[in-house]
Amino acid sequence: DKPWTVPGLAAAKREGRKLAMLTCYDAGFARTLDAAGIDLVLVGDSLGMVVQGRDSTLPVTVADIAYHTACVARGLSRALLVSDLPFAADADPARALEASVAFLQAGAGMVKLEGAGHKLEVIRHLVEREIPVCAHLGLTPQSVLRLGGYKVQGRDEAAAARLREDARAVQAAGASMLVLECVPSGVAAAITADLDIPTIGIGAGPGCDGQVLVLHDMLGLDSGHRRPRFVKDFLAEGGSVAAAALAYAEAVREGRFPDAEHAYA
Ligand code: KIV
Ligand code: NA
Incomplete structure (x- = not known):
């Protein structure tokens, strides 16, 4: 298989x-995920929580992400790497460009990067x-x-409408992809239908163009936070990290993950 490119993502949609x-977050896992056919690998600022053991993503620095990006890049040959x-x-275009x-x-x-509003200028x-930019x-x-916590967003009609507007705006600003996190399945499906760029859901139901999970979560590790x-947990059925990654990729491709049990109505 050929390495993923940014135009390839829109073609996939x-x-x-x-x-x-x-x-x-590291080369060893990157090699395994790449070999299992995972299409996209994210060096997420979730590393603040799952690697560094912090309570939020706020303390993560540009140097942290750059270090883990370099580690992961050495393990990949086919997956597209997002940081x-x-x-x-x-917070401002100049800082964002430098990072x-x-x-x-x-x-x-x-x-x-997260958000719309003043982030549209940054995009x-x-x-x-x-x-290339992925919005979130x-x-x-x-x-x-x-x-005030990690809660499902876009539950009422006004919030859902705002989310749809923001999604159109990040695409118009030039984003190549959009992560939708913790939104009702119907809202995510409507946004996915609105856009030409792929949507990647996490807690956003089966109607997205792709899915993402935090590696530690899909391997069943206890994060110390409410699950x-x-x-x-794909390791439970897979039996090895490689089999878990393969089972996840197949379940996403065949539309078996997420099911209703792993989504918000
Ligand atoms: O940091 C992260 O891992 C993320 C994903 C959960 C989308 O942003
Ligand atoms: Na993140």
Whole structure:
């Protein structure tokens, strides 16, 4: 199989091929996920919680993400590598550009940032400078202080309408992909139908163009935090990390994950 490219992602959506994405933080796991046919690998700022043992993603730095991006990049030959802009690194276009250049030079093929609003200007700034961007809407963990916790977003009609508008806006600003986290399945499906770019769901139901899970969660590791409803342990049925990654990729491609039990109505 050929390595994934950014235009390949949009083509996959047009052809109805679902995308399987997992987070990853080091070369050993990267090699295994790549060999299992995982399409996209995310160096998420979730590393603050699952690798560094913190209570939120807020303390994660650009240097942290750049280090793990370089580690993961050495393990990949086919998957597209996406790196998270950590808290406040995308607060203004100049800072976001500097961090994104570091991630691309470490081996990332795309950067991800949370939110719309003033972030639309940041997305345009990066895309105009040849940096592919993945947007992230719904539950944005970097907003935890304002939100007061990790809660499902877009539940009422007004919030769902705002989410749909933001999704159209990030696509118009030039984003190549959109992560939707913890939103009702119907809202995520409507957004997916609205957009030409692929949507990747996490707790966003089966109607998205792809799915992502945190690696530690899908391997059944105890994070020390309450396990969200959308998490499934694929190691339990797979028996090895490689088999778990393969089982996850197949379940995503065949539309078997997530089922209703792992989604919000
Ligand atoms: O940091 C992360 O792992 C993420 C995914 C959960 C989408 O942003
Ligand atoms: Na993240």
